[in-house]
Amino acid sequence: MARGSAGIVSGLTAAALAVVGFLAYQASANVPATLAAPKPKASSSAPATGHAARPKDKDHPLAVPAGSGSGTRVVYALGDRRVWLVGPGGKTVRTFAVMPSSVNPKPGVYRVSSRSGTIKGSDGVPIEHVVRFAVADGNVPVGFSAAKDDSMKSPDPSLRTGGVRMRRADGNAMWTFATVDVKVVVVP
Missing domain, CATH: 2.40.440.10 (L,D-transpeptidase catalytic domain-like)
Known part of the structure; x- marks a missing residue:
């Protein structure tokens, strides 16, 4: 009987984790536009949040970070x-x-x-x-x-x-x- 109970508990735990993961995804996908981070604007003097640079070039540590834009x-x-x-x-x-x-x-x-x-x-x-x-x-x-x-x-x-x-x-x-x-x- 103990062996059967352990299987049930494991199954319930896995199902609960799947449900929590699904609900977290749904919550993040349905954030109202008023709460979402603004999109970057290249011409704005205000900060553009949500901007993420790509990983640094490990072979060229002094290279300009990728994803930092273009031009002067x-x-x-x-x-x-x-x-x-x-x-x-x-x-x-x-x-x-x-x-x-x-x-x-x-x-x-x-x-x-x-x-x-x-x-x-x-x-x-x-x-x-x-x-x-x-x-x-x-x-x-x-x-x-x-x-x-x-x-x-x-x-x-x-x-x-x-x-x-x-x-x-x-x-x-x-x-x-x-x-x-x-x-x-x-x-x-």
């Missing part, structure tokens, strides 16, 4: 902590490491919205060549910048800052490349 653009890979300046025809002009801010933009397509030559960063550090492209978490401006002392310290997690730091030489290249309205693509 700045590509910022959050996970790699790296930026690519991509010119016409998809040719990489420069790539370099960055130090992410404590508040990051969501993956998507943005446009350079404003620039400042020399200012004090929201963390109190004197910075230069500020290239702003997004607003995250409702009100935190996000942009690339270089500390005048050439530091790339990890941001204080208690401060809500949007400064993506880079070396001064890289900041000079960014400043020359990323003028107002240049596309910035953020990938995971």
Whole structure:
């Protein structure tokens, strides 16, 4: 009798898992349009959610991430902590490491919205060549910048800052490349 009970329990468990899987699929397939993630827009200055880069090229780790768009653009890979300046025809002009801010933009397509030559960063550090492209978490401006002392310290997690730091030489290249309205693509 014990052997028969075990078979019944296994069968019921398998049936229950199948039903739960089916219901989960139905729920995800029937999300109202008002709750679904918006589709990416290449020409919008607002973030495009739902954008996913393809897997990184393991043979060429410094290659521009696949799925980051086309044309002249700045590509910022959050996970790699790296930026690519991509010119016409998809040719990489420069790539370099960055130090992410404590508040990051969501993956998507943005446009350079404003620039400042020399200012004090929201963390109190004197910075230069500020290239702003997004607003995250409702009100935190996000942009690339270089500390005048050439530091790339990890941001204080208690401060809500949007400064993506880079070396001064890289900041000079960014400043020359990323003028107002240049596309910035953020990938995971």
